[in-house]
Amino acid sequence: MKNRFPVTRTTHPKEKPQDENNLGFAKVFTDHMFVMDYDEGQGWHDGRVVPYEPLQIDPASCVLHYAQMMFEGMKAYRRPDGVLQIFRPDMNIKRMARTAERMCIPELPGDILIDGIEAVLREDADWMPKAPGTSMYIRPFIFADEVSFSALWANHYRFIILLAPTGAYYGSFTGKLSASRIYVQDKYIRAARGGTGFAKVGGNYGGAMRAARDAAEYHCKDVLWLDAAEHKYVEEIGTSNAFFRINDEVYTASLDSGTILPGITRDSVIRLLKSWNIPVHEGKLEFAKVLEAAKDGSLQEIFASGTAAVISPIGSLTFEGVDYQVADGEAGPLATKLYTNLYGMQTGTVEDTMGWTYPFDIVVK
Ligand code: COI
Secondary structure, eight states, X not given: OOOOOOBOOOSSOOOOOSOGGGOOSSOSOOSEEEEEEEEXXXXXXXXXXXXXXXXXXXXXXXXXXXXOEEEOOEEEEEOTTSEEEEEOHHHHHHXXXXXXXXXXXXXXXXXXXXXXXXXXXXXXXXXXXXXXXXXXXXEXXXXXXXXXXXXXXXXXXEEEEEEEXXXXXXXXXXXSOOOEEEEEEOSSOSOOTTSSTTSOOHHHHHTTHXXXXXXXXXXXXXXXXXXXXXXXXXXXXXXXXXXXEETTXXXXXXXXXXXXXXXXXXXXXXXXXXXXXXXXXXXXXXXXXXXXXXXXXXXXXXXXXXXXXXXXXXXXXEETTEEEEOTTSSOOHHHHHHHXXXXXXXXXXXXXXXXXXXXXXEEOO
């Protein structure tokens, strides 16, 4: 650990969730949080672990008006021997740097991210859930809190890390992956070339909510996004990357357009598939081809991948009011194998042959 941070323990510990099988996704937060400040000329300073509490923020703070902010999504997992570990944090560090550059936010050194996570996780290790399918969601975020209505980058920022014991993002985990209904969104778009689609910023998610509400009207869990220019090619599923298995080959949108989030789970899926000699194509896939494949029976699986979603199978697509079932409508074999291997590596029940896990010196028995 390169950095040591002072800790102020809470005097009012909260009640921990009673039912770990129904945690949902990041609904309760632990007793502490990590906070650090940035000032122009001084850099990042005063990292500290403090009790989790509401922030004092000036109502004219520029993040509340112009959304100059960024975030990351990570998870901590408990191995069978009790050691807590995270997954491919080097990838989060690289993505944070790219997001920070796009948002004119000062780059946060990677060792501060890792040491900040370790510091707060150590204080709240007894919040680590143990039920199958659970983990500790980690939400690092940075926002501009300078008081100004100039639509310009700020000179003062705050970096915070929150922890939330978490279950499945879509639905509940019942020991088996469940498949979701997805609405094909051909009116609203998520990201355009030159925009912020590749970056992890709140605006991408706020702008997506109207589309997700359309999906909910059709009893769908989320949307399949099409490209902004032509509404022709598949891009992402909700807040996750999208994979399509057709005739035993796997397709996913490439990162070249700058509209796709470089998911760490996405990269891990591609690398695992390649190691299993399954052909993977990163490129443009027409939605019309997916529909055709659904109709002629060659569409074998669709699944979403993400830190929150892990691997979430899609059982049907709703397009122009018609439902198209994906194979038998249940979780497919490849999605299940990927989930078992990824979550297994993350939780230490499957050997990490890729060197992806990052154990901390924290043990929870
Ligand atoms: C994640 O997968 O970690 C994300 O940040 C997506 C978010 C909507 C939960």
